[in-house]
Amino acid sequence: MTAAIKDTVRAFITDSFLMGGEQAGFADGDSFLEHHIVDSTGFLELIMFLEETYGIEVTEDEMVPDNLDCLSAIEAYVQRKKAA
Template sequence: METLIAGQLTDFITTAYLFGDESRLPEADESLLEAGVLDSTGVLELIEFLEDTFEISVEDSETIPENLGSIAGLTRFVQSKTGQAAGAV
């Protein structure tokens, strides 16, 4: 499941923010903000994507860099919100 979630997140980020340029995609644990991939508006769009795609609710208190700052963090966050154990396939 982790690979599926990470793939969906990577596809969305590549399409929505990098216009398909996978060469600009940071490593999974690199900050999307520091890499210039996301800005404050992008974070809001990302939250909407998470809520729609994974049918979760992102609370204001959860909008922290540990949850939304990298693809790895996003993957862990979605897994925790959907009840998926880390490493599960």
């Protein structure tokens, strides 16, 4: 299941924000903000995608880089939300 979360989110980000560009090969730990992969508006789209795809609710206080700024963080966050 772990790889599935990363793969699903990577595909969404690549399709939605990178259009298959040269940044498409970003690593699991690469910061979306530092590498200019996702901007502030993009994070809102990403949050909606996570909520719809995984049936979770991302609360305002959870919208922090520790939860959402790289694939590894998103994977851990989604797993915690689904386990709760």
